[in-house]
Amino acid sequence: MTTVVFLAAVLGISIVLGLPVVAHPTLRHVSVAARLSLAWTMGSLILTMVLTFLSAIGARWTGWWMLLACVTAIALALRMLRMAGPAATTSVSWQWPGFSVGGFGFALVALSGLSSLVLGVGTSADLSYFWGVKAAHFALEGGIDFELLRQPFMIHLHPNYPPLWPVLLGWGALAAQSMPWLTISSLTWICLTAAAAIIFSTIATSIGSRAAGIVTLLWYGILTTMMLRSFSGGNADGPLLLFLSVALVVIVTERANESPRLRWLAALALAGAVFTKSEGMIATALIVVGTTVRDVMWRRPAVLRRAGALILPALVTAGFWLVVRIAHDLPLSDPIRESAFHVSFDHIDVIIRVCIRILISGAVLVGWLIPLVTLLIVGRDRLVATVPGVVTALGILTFAAGYYLHAMGDPLQLIVWTFPRLIVPAMSAWILSLGVAVFAGADTPEADAPSEGGPI
């Protein structure tokens, strides 16, 4: 029963709060599964921002606040549906990539991932060290426990970390009156599967259902394996991957000669990434830089204005969390992370050796090679389209290497613990951007469209 109430609070309330987002006319063409997933993704951001705001002003989390938020969300969603009208929808014929090998592959990955995460094969130690710990205390307190986070012997809780994940889990535990520790890693599977549903539906409009099925299956298989092998079950890497993948898939499916009508969704997703993990800010900056470079190369108008609009919601959420930390006397940086002023170039050898070993191991190597090789064969005229994903992927790897240079003492353990997780969003960006470029034009009339960089 605890698990059911927990999931209802974490998933159900978020979905209701996300309804106004998916009622937007530009999302009418996506599948029901993708809309449901998007409602949860964006709703979890709205829910945690509301709960963080309540804590910031000293109000306890109660069902009444949530009832008010849900009624408001439903009213907004109904209003948006009425305003748009039935004629505003774009009709897309949905075809599952055939039940055949593709459907069987999806089912295998989904069942393997679910059973593994339910059985805790990939549970993250950080769940029991700080993500879940914070959540357990937030549930007891009925809000963010600022007093706990200020204590000197609680710096291992990383009090400066963005609050989305512990607040979401804490809300669920408050509703369930208990912390369902064994259930939490299953949420990582939900993040992966929701992302896969959104990716498939979004790229199908760009490269067709068949190609979308192939790209999504590779993404789902590789990313599920990486999340399990990096022991990310139950930690904040699941929602981070979800938010970043939504933003990336929207951006990489934009076309040079079309207005980016879903850019607002990417901007909201980046706000979610920033509100989830500190790495979210790095990835957000890289995505915005990559998108801006690509838009300049495509000679799109108002590039800087669009870049500003893309990053604005992320800056607002980052600013919001900064104000909350200042108001409640929480640290602004992480007291137990490596010093920014300590750099040791002696680490270069071990960084290169260990990182390369991880980058070429099993599924990770498959994830890098297949999109790259096939792009070089059939998509050399579409390289510019891959810039947002490539800049993000290579930028994250560079950031990781720079980060390890700051390690005090031997960085080996730090690299082995963190690198397999850090490269998860990089892999997502790589597969999505290169995959869309490889298959662009395979199933759709865009094959004959003018090559990129031409007149708009």
Next chain:
Amino acid sequence: MVARGTRWRGFVDAVWWLGALISVVILLVHCYRFDAIDLTRRSPFDNTGSGHAEQWIFLEEASRQVPEGASFTVVAPDRDTEMSLFMMAVGLVPESSPVPSSYYGQSTGRGDLAEFVLRFGESGSLPPSEIPVASISGGRVTQRRTRDP
């Protein structure tokens, strides 16, 4: 360019399918190490092979011995395990007050102030100031005698 793309399209499809197949096989091999999977889970870490499961089960059993609001500390044979246990205990015994004996390898000097001591991996004789409360999986729980004013 389109012609080249068309010519290679079947090959590209096959390569992506192959990649997907390999990833599924790697996933299945990783997931279904049947001899290693414990279906009767008592902790989130039973199937991770990380050693956290023992610590978790110890703390879960210990938490039943520590009254709500009481202070407790964790003692382990080495400082890394002690830190790991302390971090977990903050979440697993949230209604009590955790006091670290050591923090990131450094003695805090405050562990002696805690009312209860969760002793992990220890079975030897107790200090005279402590009385045994319960023996549990992986260790035992003791209580400090009330000091004379």
